[in-house]
Amino acid sequence: MRKAIFAVILGLATVTTAQAFAADEPGNVIKYRQAVMKAIGGHTGAIAGVVKGEVSFAGDVAAHARAIQEMSQLVAHLFPKGTDNESQAKNRALPAIWAEPAKFDAAVKAFQAASANLVKVAQAGDPSAFGGGLQQLGKSCGGCHKPFRAEKK
Ligand code: HEC
Numbered sequence: 001m002r003k004a005i006f007a008v009i010l011g012l013a014t015v016t017t018a019q020a021f022a023a024d025e026p027g028n029v030i031k032y033r034q035a036v037m038k039a040i041g042g043h044t045g046a047i048a049g050v051v052k053g054e055v056s057f058a059g060d061v062a063a064h065a066r067a068i069q070e071m072s073q074l075v076a077h078l079f080p081k082g083t084d085n086e087s088q089a090k091n092r093a094l095p096a097i098w099a100e101p102a103k104f105d106a107a108v109k110a111f112q113a114a115s116a117n118l119v120k121v122a123q124a125g126d127p128s129a130f131g132g133g134l135q136q137l138g139k140s141c142g143g144c145h146k147p148f149r150a151e152k153k
Contacts, residue, residue, distance in 0.1 A: 026083045030091045033078040036071055043067045044137065047118075051131045061130055062122035068137070069115040076108050085150050092150040100147075107144035114140040 043064040049055045082088070084095045097104045114137040121133035 024080070026080075026088050027090075029078070029080060029083050030088055030093075033083070033093075034091070036074055036078060040068055040071050043071075044134075044141070047130070047134055050127075051134050058127045058130070061127075062119065062125075065115065065118040065122040065133075069112070069119050072108075072112040072115045075111065076105070079104075092152070094148050094150050097148050104144075104148060107140070107148065110143055111137075111140040 047061055047064050050058055050061055079093060079097050081098060083091065084093050084098060085091050086095055114133075118133040118137050121129050
């Protein structure tokens with residue numbers, strides 16, 4: 001009986017370890033990365049709704065901006081080698097990301113700066129300034145998507 005329980009525990013330990021090693025497999029990283037990008041897109045779209053005057057939730061903008069800023073800290077490690085769109089299916093990350101690391105890094109930094117700025121603008125609480133902050137943020141998305149993201153197929 002004891003032996004059997006021990007065998008089960010040992011089995012679980014082996015599975016857990018195996019999962020820990022398998023978890024960062026390229027396909028999984030890509031799925032995770034796309035989920036993070038979707039979250040960033042969701043918060044950006046929500047802010048746009050306020051800026052366009054579609055909704056009156058100006059007080060929510062700071063929360064969305066903070067979420068984007070938190071996510072901007074993750075972006076740099078979402079692109080491990082081997083997750084480009086030539087070696088892996090179902091993703092749009094161009095090989096240029098790895099061919100031009102300094103340029104990619106600059107795009108990440110510009111995004112982090114724009115999202116930090118938007119947090120400041122939102123917390124200052126003047127809704128007439130939100131549009132400018134959002135525009136700067138949008139530029140930083142495009143500054144990475146244009147050179148580093150493939151067109152949708
Ligand atoms: C440093 C580069 C970089 C920055 C900055 C960046 N993105 Fe992305 N984004 C990418 C890449 C590369 C992909 C494609 C990833 C993939 O397909 O695996 C992507 C994908 C996306 C997607 C599609 C996700 C999916 O597959 O459904 C959305 C939405 C998105 N980004 C929104 C944004 C928004 C909004 C911003 C700015 C607020 C932003 N991104 C900033 C590089 C960036």
